[in-house]
Amino acid sequence: MKKMVSVVMTAMLITLPVTSAFAETNPNPVTVKERAQVLASKLLSVSGASGVQYAIMDKGSIVLSDNAGVYDKASKAPITKDTMFGIGSVSKMHVSAAAMILADANKIDIDKPLTTYIKDFKMADERYKKITPRMLMNHASGLYGSHYPNSLLFDDNDTIVHDELLTKLQSEHLKANPGEFSVYCNDGFGLLEIMIERVSGMSYTEFLAKYVSTPLNLSSTKTPRDQFDRERLTKIYFPTMNQALPIENVNTLGAGGLYSTAEDVTKFAEILMGDRTDVLSKQSAKAMQSPEYKRGIWVPEKTNAFNYGLGWDTVSLPEFDDYGITALSKGGDTINYHGFLIALPEHHISMAVLSSGGSSGFNGTFVTKVLLEYLKDQGHIKEILPEKTFKPALKVNMPSELLSYAGFYGTKDSTINIEIKDGEIELPGGLIPAQTYVYTGDGQFKSKDGSVTLSFDKQTNGKTYVKLKAYTNEGLGQSMMVFYAYQKLDSNPLQQTTKKVWENRNGKSYYAVDEKINSIFYLAAPIISKKISVDMDHGYANGTKIVNENQAVNVVQIPIMMGRDVFDLNFYKEGHTEYLKIDGFSYINEDAIQPIYEGNDSFCIIPSNGQAIWYKIDEKSANRVMNVKTPVSGGFAVYDKNGMAVNFSKATNNHSVVLPEGGMIVFGGKAGDLFKIELKNK
Numbered sequence: 001m002k003k004m005v006s007v008v009m010t011a012m013l014i015t016l017p018v019t020s021a022f023a024e025t026n027p028n029p030v031t032v033k034e035r036a037q038v039l040a041s042k043l044l045s046v047s048g049a050s051g052v053q054y055a056i057m058d059k060g061s062i063v064l065s066d067n068a069g070v071y072d073k074a075s076k077a078p079i080t081k082d083t084m085f086g087i088g089s090v091s092k093m094h095v096s097a098a099a100m101i102l103a104d105a106n107k108i109d110i111d112k113p114l115t116t117y118i119k120d121f122k123m124a125d126e127r128y129k130k131i132t133p134r135m136l137m138n139h140a141s142g143l144y145g146s147h148y149p150n151s152l153l154f155d156d157n158d159t160i161v162h163d164e165l166l167t168k169l170q171s172e173h174l175k176a177n178p179g180e181f182s183v184y185c186n187d188g189f190g191l192l193e194i195m196i197e198r199v200s201g202m203s204y205t206e207f208l209a210k211y212v213s214t215p216l217n218l219s220s221t222k223t224p225r226d227q228f229d230r231e232r233l234t235k236i237y238f239p240t241m242n243q244a245l246p247i248e249n250v251n252t253l254g255a256g257g258l259y260s261t262a263e264d265v266t267k268f269a270e271i272l273m274g275d276r277t278d279v280l281s282k283q284s285a286k287a288m289q290s291p292e293y294k295r296g297i298w299v300p301e302k303t304n305a306f307n308y309g310l311g312w313d314t315v316s317l318p319e320f321d322d323y324g325i326t327a328l329s330k331g332g333d334t335i336n337y338h339g340f341l342i343a344l345p346e347h348h349i350s351m352a353v354l355s356s357g358g359s360s361g362f363n364g365t366f367v368t369k370v371l372l373e374y375l376k377d378q379g380h381i382k383e384i385l386p387e388k389t390f391k392p393a394l395k396v397n398m399p400s401e402l403l404s405y406a407g408f409y410g411t412k413d414s415t416i417n418i419e420i421k422d423g424e425i426e427l428p429g430g431l432i433p434a435q436t437y438v439y440t441g442d443g444q445f446k447s448k449d450g451s452v453t454l455s456f457d458k459q460t461n462g463k464t465y466v467k468l469k470a471y472t473n474e475g476l477g478q479s480m481m482v483f484y485a486y487q488k489l490d491s492n493p494l495q496q497t498t499k500k501v502w503e504n505r506n507g508k509s510y511y512a513v514d515e516k517i518n519s520i521f522y523l524a525a526p527i528i529s530k531k532i533s534v535d536m537d538h539g540y541a542n543g544t545k546i547v548n549e550n551q552a553v554n555v556v557q558i559p560i561m562m563g564r565d566v567f568d569l570n571f572y573k574e575g576h577t578e579y580l581k582i583d584g585f586s587y588i589n590e591d592a593i594q595p596i597y598e599g600n601d602s603f604c605i606i607p608s609n610g611q612a613i614w615y616k617i618d619e620k621s622a623n624r625v626m627n628v629k630t631p632v633s634g635g636f637a638v639y640d641k642n643g644m645a646v647n648f649s650k651a652t653n654n655h656s657v658v659l660p661e662g663g664m665i666v667f668g669g670k671a672g673d674l675f676k677i678e679l680k681n682k
Contacts, residue, residue: 032377033064036370039476040068043366046475047358049338051079051234054353054367056374057266060275064374065263069356072235072244081263084220084232085354086248087339088256088332090265094208094221095192095254096137096311097271100284101211107199110134117195121166125173133195135178136188137310138292142174144554145565146186146255149512149585152335152520154246154650157224160516161251165190168584175566180461181297181559182308186255193254204253215279218268220261224249233259234356236336238523238651240644245651248520250334262352269343269350272328289315289328289345297459297559299467305481306560317342318480319368323381327371331360335520340364342371347380365477387478388471390450398423398439405456409466409486410543410555411562415535416486418466425454430485430562432470457484463557464488483560492539494546501549502541505571506534510580510587513611517635517668518650525643525664530580530587532569544569588614596621596665596677604667604675606634612668621679622661629676630655634669658682 029035040052051069055062067079102108108117110133115121122128127142135141147168151161165187176183193204200207205225213221222228235244250257260268270276274285288310302316309315312328320327328343336356340363343350351371353363375381398420406420411430418425423439437445437454445454452470459465465484472479494502509531512521521527534541544552544567554566570581578589596602598620604613617638628636628649635650641662647654659665659679667675 032374033066035373036064036066039366039369042476043362044069047362049355049358050237052353052355053079053083053085053262055262055266056351059348060270062263079234082220082232082261083234084259084261085234085356086250086334086337087258087260087265087354088334088337090330090332090339090341091256091258092189093272093311093330094212094258095189096288097280098196098207098212099133099137099192100288101280102196102199104281104284108133114191114195117199122170124171127174127178130178133192136192138308139182139185139188140179140296141185141188142176142178143185143187144172144175144567147583149514150516150519151250151252153249153251153516154518154520156518157249157251159251162190175554176557179296182293183559184561184564186252189254190252216267216276218264220264222259223253223257224251236356240646241652243652248334248336256332256334262354265341265352266350269341273343273345273348275348288312291315297461299482299484301482305479306483322385329364331364333360338363340367342367362476365479369477393438393440393446393448393450395423395438396441408489408491408538410489410540411486411558412556412566413543415538415540415543432468483562484558485562487556487558489555492545494539498546498549499536502534502546503536505532508532509590511614512585512587514585515612517612522637522648523645525639530582541569600679602677604677606669606671606673608671610671612666615665617659617661617663617665619661621659624659624679625656625682626659627656627678631669631673634673634675636665636667639664
């Protein structure tokens, strides 16, 4: 589930001390193993990861297998080659390979409608009938993106997110014609998982074990549905909590649910490179490596960190293009686990890195640098090229016709008004930090240091996009990407009555009530809530177009990444309480949330509909100690005024907490669960 909450989690990263002393004891590393150890120590330092594991396979043999950091901070126990990690969206390669195994057996045709294999797949949009398995694998289905609720749970492999996906999709529309463009989509791989089960008559876990893990001897590759020693999973941590968290289960198995080791991931990569034709045909492996991104609307640059194949994020990684080497890559992130895989099919070499904490972005840079060291050591390349350098932007006079590109633009969850003043454009932060761009000629604006280029691109779908080509360096090494950041939108004037309703919602937060209380999303309120931001002048809310007093719909069609996981906003009332519904899940208006009772003793009962109950912490209850007698199936979380969890009982098993002023409390569990609450002064 690549970059699922990357913006939130990046903001929460804390730098941990480097746990390997190698960089200090060996200032002049000679071997690839030694150089990798130095880079691994640096990876820990810059990313905040607590532990990292990595391996290289060359022509069927593991030639490097190592680690840095710790398995467990408390005991400082080391990571070993058998320590398991969640691999996040690297799991998409497994479900894609499984689909191609069925294609090899003539059980499916990846270009036939998905309805051929999932008879009850339906949507409230007739275009769904054109979706094919290929479009699920290359992200071109047109689906909105991801059904995240109840997908990441502590110590719980509940299949609710899998079981309800088809039902949720029945009431939803597409954001684009199937095949029109590719934009990252987790739900597509959830549908692949269901298709594999329907066609094979087996659970996805069983299919993976029989047709992939067993023949490849992947003894450490498991799903949350498998029985295995959970103590092999490396410990995971969260910045605001001192102890290790419970086991993380990503229950969207096809999209991001696998556990594995770095060695196992490199072994698995053999079938992706066409080297294990007893499992997957060379023809299918080659098809997965094809430049699928070219089938639809895409940025014109060939060199890019985002060039989708079937399952692959990139079928031509730019850092290897300069050496004439084709590199395939796939990254993955959950809340706490992060992974990256690079395969070089022409050389039959693959490398994987897995980490607890950090990010797939850091991991990808690490893999790239170590692999280049290995290629040089083996004589495949003569030297490692220096990173690209840039001259400061030199501003020139801008043609007046470019002023026509100024105006109203949108992306997922936000809108902006782009002004072009004296040949300069200011953009807020996103994948690229906020900065000013100056006109340098040839229709291009550049950042002051010259590392980022901005231009406007009118695509074949008639939409105008802001395109960014960026070289970035986050302390480990340089990487580059090209993507559409914003789409030009039409203004949408609102009637006065509609405008007034939305004005009342502007700035209000809505809190999830359907999420299971052992959900990992409760670690931070910004993940479990939605703050409404209304652009009154243009008639949009959170990047969606307002159509009436209670509904706003997605209109953004941005390929690659920035248009992922879009949504509609649907408001409704139960009695006098307003709720927001997104992807079939409900959120309660903050105005309906009452302060927790300030008396010494009170109780909270989960209602018959099983929805969570939220409370505010006002000045009467703030700074007092709350003790909760909690039912076994229940739990609670307490947040400070910034939305960071100061205690989450399902993660800490701590049922006593000092209440921070301006914060929030949520209680959840099964219908009828009773919480006995005691408040006392410190």
